[in-house]
Amino acid sequence: MNINWNSIRKEFPLLKEKYPVFGRGDFHGESIAYLDNAASTPMPLFLQKKFCEIFNKYYSNVHRGAHYFSIISTVKYEEARKIAMDFIGGDKKTHEIIFAYNTTDALNLAAHLIKNKKGIVLASEMEHHSNYLPYLRDNVVELFCVDEFGNIDYADLEKKLKKYDVKLVAVSGVSNVTGILSDIGLMAKLAHKYGAKILIDGAQALAHMPLDVKKYGIDFFAGAGHKMYAPGVAFLYAPRAILDEAESYRPGGGTINYVLPDEVNYSLSPERHEGGTPNIAGAIVLGEAMKWLKKIGMKNIRKHEMELFEYLVGELKKIPQVKIYPIRSNPAVRDADMSLVNRTSNGVYGDLNFEWHLGLVSFNIENIHHSLAVAILNYEAGAAIRNGCHCAHIYLKQLLKLNKKDIEKIKKILAKKQKGITETENLIIPGTLRASLGIFNNKKDVDKLIRGVKMIAEKKWKRDYIYENGAYKLRIK
Structure with a gap:
């Protein structure tokens, strides 16, 4: 081409x-x-126009209205969720896409989801603060090393997987400092070998290379629109079973089936963790950006x-x-x-x-x-x-x-x-x-x-x- x-x-x-x-x-x-x-x-001009078009033609809240504007907004918002799943090569049967404000918010959601699980979190010394600090709040966190040249030390990762009861390995797919690619396929195999899940901070990878998270056995993946020519919106790819058993990350409007004085019944994911009005236009344009990048290849x-x-x-x-x-x-x-x-x-x-x-x-x-x-x-x-x-x-x-x-x-x-x-x-x-x-x-x-x-x-x-x-x-x- x-x-x-x-x-x-x-x-x-x-x-x-x-x-x-x-x-x-x-x-x-x-x-x-x-x-x-x-x-x-x-943001390219055609996506800016798409963004404005949403507000000029049909913008309304999603999942809440029976009128045309809400119906169209809901359809396009949910379509963006499917586009994101397809773009990263996700497993539609076992996982869900949850929209978030930015990658930091998506990673805070991930930390929330695993906080009550048994075990510790392993993070690399390479991490952006957003893929380290959220876990410190409710988890024990240990670091695995990078070598003297800044690459992931895979031997040290396995050593610590053997040493600790690890529930999650959190690591960047690409370093935001050096641009070094991590071997996420190897790390996923190591994590799963010792009974841990793996989370990839994909913020730097998303707009620059092919992705196939299902192929490489990635359990969690976070990315953001503002690093791929779209507005400020983000998402977390996560196992549906973990999403549905965790407490609502942002309880409020749209997250429940019913509320009584002595009982609250929460929805399943994705609604369970997307309380309040989301960044509707941002999510829709994120989907458009993904379609554009995929067309270019x-x-x-x-x-x-x-x-x-x-x-x-x-x-x-x-x-x-x-x-x-x-x-x-x-x-x-x-x-x-x-x-x-x-x-x-x-x-x-x-x-x-x-x-x-x-x-x-x-x-x-x-x-x-x-x-x-x-x-x-x-x-x-x-x-x-x-x-x-x-x-x-x-x-x-x-x-x-x-x-x-x-x-x-x-x-x-x-x-x-x-x-x-x-x-x-x-x-x-x-x-x-x-x-x-x-x-x-x-x-x-x-x-x-x-x-x-x-x-x-x-x-x-x-x-x-x-x-x-x-x-x-x-x-x-």
Whole structure:
């Protein structure tokens, strides 16, 4: 299938907007290279129109009305649930899709569902805080390790599955810090071997690669629309039996069969856990986004993004002052039948194995703090990327090789963040720069970023910056 990627790019009006860029001397308006897709993806124009169409033509509450507007809204809302199930390759007979506000909310729902089960939760050191903190509230949580290069340590996972009575293994399908793919097929087999369920935080995988959760035996899977070109809505794929025996996650309107002064009879899932008015339009447009991506082909999208990723990493490696994290990715298992990975023709560049990556890279520029670098890239290069610890403090501690003394110093600074952090203190706070690719990106976007990184590495930026509580801003003369 011949995909016109330029035509797809034209669907994103955000990419046409002009912003002040000062890197060439005087101000001139310039479109921005948006390379922050791991945080949120922009919405294409046709989906924006779909969103508005819902409110203009039939929007009403679902499951509650006998009039046309409610009937149409309900049909389309439930159709979106079926589309999501199909998109991830879920098991319709045994599982259900529950809509949530965002991935964090979906993972909090998962933590709620298993809180009364016997056993502990195992989470990896790679996790985003959203796939770690929710379990701490009502569960005993142990961490299994990543290796010195940031990959999942599968041997340590099995060691801890043997050691503890584990009810759930919670792990990211793709790291939001490094883009490393986890071997979820292997981890599912290990979890099930020792009687545990497995949950995959699929937020970073959803828009970038083929998925087949039934094939790989995944019990829980969470994902969000705002990371796949749709509005802010999310979902949890979960076993129907567990959903139906758990207390309602959000009790209220729409979750019950009947209520008496001394008795409440709750509905079965999905209604049981979707109290109140949901994000109806968001769910419907999420379904439309999934249909669009499926039509383009997830294999095609992965190939397109990985070709750009190889180019991006190759150009970064040419800059001596740049350090990429991790410096090596080399999973312990490479059996295609045991992995989510849809292999491309890509090989290995240096020590980064592209078959086990998505189009996301974390790096730093020697002797330049990440918070200053990201500001210069924005104001003088027209490149929008992310900086910081990416809501993954435990993982960054491992990647950046922080010692106990470093951590104690950082803790004291961060503990008073709301009161204000001085510029000197800010320079102590670790982090990385992160560039993440999407369906609309092209080589020109990468080139714009690389020009900016070179400019910073050679200390050739032209403007002055002022520090304000954790961030640098352009000094307006």
